[in-house]
Amino acid sequence: MARERIIDASSQDPEERRYDLALRPETLDECIGQEKVIAKLRIALTAAKQRAEPVEHILLHGPPGLGKTTLAHVIAHEMGARLRTSSGPALTRPGDLMGILTNLQQADILFVDEIHRLPTVVEEFMYPAMEDFQVDFTVDSGVHAKTINIPLQPFTLIGATTRAGMISAPLRARFGIQQHLEFWSQDHLAQCLARSARILALAVETEALNLLSRCSRGTPRVANRLLRRVRDYAQVRADGRITRALAEKALRIEEIDELGLDPLDRTYLRTLIATYQGGPAGIEALAATLGEDRDTLEDVVEPYLLQIGFVARTRNGRTALAAAYRQLGLQPPAAPPARTERQPDPPEDASLFE
Numbered sequence: 001m002a003r004e005r006i007i008d009a010s011s012q013d014p015e016e017r018r019y020d021l022a023l024r025p026e027t028l029d030e031c032i033g034q035e036k037v038i039a040k041l042r043i044a045l046t047a048a049k050q051r052a053e054p055v056e057h058i059l060l061h062g063p064p065g066l067g068k069t070t071l072a073h074v075i076a077h078e079m080g081a082r083l084r085t086s087s088g089p090a091l092t093r094p095g096d097l098m099g100i101l102t103n104l105q106q107a108d109i110l111f112v113d114e115i116h117r118l119p120t121v122v123e124e125f126m127y128p129a130m131e132d133f134q135v136d137f138t139v140d141s142g143v144h145a146k147t148i149n150i151p152l153q154p155f156t157l158i159g160a161t162t163r164a165g166m167i168s169a170p171l172r173a174r175f176g177i178q179q180h181l182e183f184w185s186q187d188h189l190a191q192c193l194a195r196s197a198r199i200l201a202l203a204v205e206t207e208a209l210n211l212l213s214r215c216s217r218g219t220p221r222v223a224n225r226l227l228r229r230v231r232d233y234a235q236v237r238a239d240g241r242i243t244r245a246l247a248e249k250a251l252r253i254e255e256i257d258e259l260g261l262d263p264l265d266r267t268y269l270r271t272l273i274a275t276y277q278g279g280p281a282g283i284e285a286l287a288a289t290l291g292e293d294r295d296t297l298e299d300v301v302e303p304y305l306l307q308i309g310f311v312a313r314t315r316n317g318r319t320a321l322a323a324a325y326r327q328l329g330l331q332p333p334a335a336p337p338a339r340t341e342r343q344p345d346p347p348e349d350a351s352l353f354e
């Protein structure tokens, strides 16, 4: 990561993790928002409990910071199960997964974050584990190769990913429950902030909470992070009470605008508009011009810009939409910039044809 972003929903330092832990809901009842997801999970969990079985494998996908990890913990808590955690990039060889799987106890939950980054060999090893609660382990190689079949305890796999599109069809098909997490509404973010303020015993004006929820990019992690910055500011510069004016000042210092866009979002838009004439521009080219990681742009920056209708993704690349021009105080082009082919030059008196 080239620089720290307050908006970045993915990076976390240890102090932030502690803060996060304190604010994380433990039960489904404590969870805010995500009503449809919560309702479906509630049914699945209740049914599994009645049958005294582990719940089906669950795939949670959606942009960073919307509550995938939180939900995995909540599910484990609701099922009274132990949660084991790992991640796609940490499981480099089948042996890594083998160790974890054979140590699972009846009804344990295995949470695999960034599951789209599981190497193929590990992924294939996972199939029989998910389907039949067994693993086929090959010992030796060549003519001495033998496959040993090892039974496992029934368990639940919860996979989380920011890139549902990068999960192979066979892996995806083995998840009985698949849920997409959406960006949160302002109302839910405000509720989340009020809850966090209560837990942290902060005195916050409702107006300040509303402002922060508008500037949180639909993401509870961002909301909680902003609240922390504002709290620090209130403690150092004022008497600790978080007023609307104070929240405004703190946001200004963080260079976050009224839509929650931060400097990287604005640089992204400005680059797309000025350097690439509004696009279409390929993601690699944009990443190179911005000196940013392609993954950061795709996972963190773009989902929200797409959601608010500032950018469109076309086959030929990214295109800036009129709202993005206006936000930067620029005049949107008269014709839509999303051209799939080079257009013929306009006739002399183009206005006749508009």
Ligand SMILES: Nc1ncnc2c1ncn2[C@@H]1O[C@H](COP(=O)(O)OP(=O)(O)OP(=O)(O)O)[C@@H](O)[C@H]1O
Pocket: 009, 010, 020, 023, 024, 025, 030, 031, 032, 033, 034, 063, 064, 065, 066, 067, 068, 069, 070, 071, 162, 192, 220, 221, 224
């Ligand atoms: N349902 C909820 N109610 C209240 N707060 C929540 C809820 N879901 C998430 N949060 C808060 O949002 C923050 C981010 O959630 P979480 O870490 O689960 O996101 P994530 O989707 O796992 O993100 P990533 O993809 O980066 O791993 C946490 O601080 C958590 O407290």
Ligand SMILES: [Mg+2]
Pocket: 068, 069, 070, 113, 160
């Ligand atoms: Mg997570």
